[in-house]
Amino acid sequence: MLFNSYSFLFVFLPIALVIFHFLRSQGMSRVSFLSLVILSLVFYGYWNPVYLTLLIPQMLFNFAVATAIFERRIAQPSLAKILLIVGITVNLSLLGYFKYANFFVDNLNELTGVDIIIATIVLPLGISFITFQKIAFLVDTYQGKLQQINLLDFSLFVTFFPQLIAGPIVHHSEMMPQFYSKGKILDTTLAMGVTIFAIGLAKKVLLADTAALYASPLFDSAANGTTLDMLSAWTAALAYTVQLYFDFSAYSDMAIGIALMFGIHLPMNFASPYKATSIVDFWRRWHMTLSRFLRDYLYIPLGGNRNGKARRLLNLMVTMLLGGLWHGAGWTFVVWGALHGIYLVINHSWHQIRSKLPFMPKSVGFLEIRLGHLITFLAVVVAWVFFRAADIGTALSILHSMAGMNEITAESYLVPLDMAIPVIFGLLFLAWFAPNTQQIVGYTGPDKLDAGEFEPEPPKQVIAWKPAPQWVLAVGALAGLSVMSLSKVSEFLYFQF
Numbered sequence: 001m002l003f004n005s006y007s008f009l010f011v012f013l014p015i016a017l018v019i020f021h022f023l024r025s026q027g028m029s030r031v032s033f034l035s036l037v038i039l040s041l042v043f044y045g046y047w048n049p050v051y052l053t054l055l056i057p058q059m060l061f062n063f064a065v066a067t068a069i070f071e072r073r074i075a076q077p078s079l080a081k082i083l084l085i086v087g088i089t090v091n092l093s094l095l096g097y098f099k100y101a102n103f104f105v106d107n108l109n110e111l112t113g114v115d116i117i118i119a120t121i122v123l124p125l126g127i128s129f130i131t132f133q134k135i136a137f138l139v140d141t142y143q144g145k146l147q148q149i150n151l152l153d154f155s156l157f158v159t160f161f162p163q164l165i166a167g168p169i170v171h172h173s174e175m176m177p178q179f180y181s182k183g184k185i186l187d188t189t190l191a192m193g194v195t196i197f198a199i200g201l202a203k204k205v206l207l208a209d210t211a212a213l214y215a216s217p218l219f220d221s222a223a224n225g226t227t228l229d230m231l232s233a234w235t236a237a238l239a240y241t242v243q244l245y246f247d248f249s250a251y252s253d254m255a256i257g258i259a260l261m262f263g264i265h266l267p268m269n270f271a272s273p274y275k276a277t278s279i280v281d282f283w284r285r286w287h288m289t290l291s292r293f294l295r296d297y298l299y300i301p302l303g304g305n306r307n308g309k310a311r312r313l314l315n316l317m318v319t320m321l322l323g324g325l326w327h328g329a330g331w332t333f334v335v336w337g338a339l340h341g342i343y344l345v346i347n348h349s350w351h352q353i354r355s356k357l358p359f360m361p362k363s364v365g366f367l368e369i370r371l372g373h374l375i376t377f378l379a380v381v382v383a384w385v386f387f388r389a390a391d392i393g394t395a396l397s398i399l400h401s402m403a404g405m406n407e408i409t410a411e412s413y414l415v416p417l418d419m420a421i422p423v424i425f426g427l428l429f430l431a432w433f434a435p436n437t438q439q440i441v442g443y444t445g446p447d448k449l450d451a452g453e454f455e456p457e458p459p460k461q462v463i464a465w466k467p468a469p470q471w472v473l474a475v476g477a478l479a480g481l482s483v484m485s486l487s488k489v490s491e492f493l494y495f496q497f
Helices: 005-023 029-044 050-072 078-112 125-140 150-159 172-179 187-223 229-262 280-284 289-300 309-327 331-356 366-388 392-402 419-433 437-441 468-483
Strands: none
Touching: 005 029, 005 078, 005 187, 005 229, 029 050, 029 150, 050 078, 050 125, 050 150, 078 125, 125 172, 125 289, 125 309, 172 437, 187 229, 187 392, 187 419, 187 437, 187 468, 229 309, 229 392, 229 419, 280 289, 280 331, 280 366, 309 437, 331 366, 331 392, 366 392
């Protein structure tokens, strides 16, 4: 069930809200939790009921392990650590089997010449996000960050449907205390949720899906062996750049908006990443909760920046390589992760070199900021080509064309470039200069969010949004236009991860 589908908008979401708020208003908080767990399982099983045969046993296993860790963390720390390792290993093994078994077997066959055959494995929806969230829960339990643990709370934390499929990746301590809040869910919270959801729906239906009309045919043609001319190659790369931007931004908005309708503030996950002036800044703005997870549960355990500059750069490369592989079982994702690792190494190295150059000013000037913005954006676009391409050969072919090594123009185009180019630059203008959603409505995420460096700046409200008649009309018109444009329901791009 997609957020941008009639069945979700007009059946599932209204029913879920009515049931939850009615039970809560009657003082039946625990029953409202249970109803939300059941509804979330229905939401997940709607895609394919077979998925529940993995989700539920994995959830029960992690609860059992977390309970054992919680009970033994102080009295038997060595056993608690063993249990943590077992829990993480089982979770990663499941992820490895479902997501990477076919990939590794195919590569083994190609390298060795053997012919190992395994049945095609259907990738359960959102398994990467679900697995990472459970790992974070086990680690948080081991580190003593939980005050109590019970099956209902854990089930709600794991299955809460707004963030179940594609994040944000949340911590138990961020979400569950909000469910236990005894106060009434404010009308302003509900209004903000509806507004953010409507903005996200518009981004998906009106912006991202429009960009897909130009990105998909060009990338598909390149995958089928067509050599794109220079203009078409740049159109493909930039169209996908804005498609992914507005698609993921849309999902993040809609997840936050739905959660707010239930009185829950999810962490921000997207903060105008194409405004970034360095690749470090980009990763503070793009998929912020994944960046936080990789920092806390991979980069820091690897040693972080504690063992010298060379080791720090190596840790960055390893983190980004694994982050790339997390996105998909393919060499294109490995190359994408490697590129971002190299970008980060260069970025950190430049900061070290710059600080030692006597002729460089201490503060960064306007021209340096703008140059950093341009270089960062172009680097991100190049990496997106690998992220989207069907294989390495296709990506290299497109980059070859972007570099002008093929025809600069062609007599016939696969997409109408006279329409595509204005649309793409219009969307880029929005990404570069328009306020983001949290700046429009003043959303700040959970009160106790430990975002650290992943909040690049406070989301200053630049537009005077408030629950008022003029905003009701504006949001209603935007939602109506989006619903009327739902001629073809399309999945969010991050669902494949």
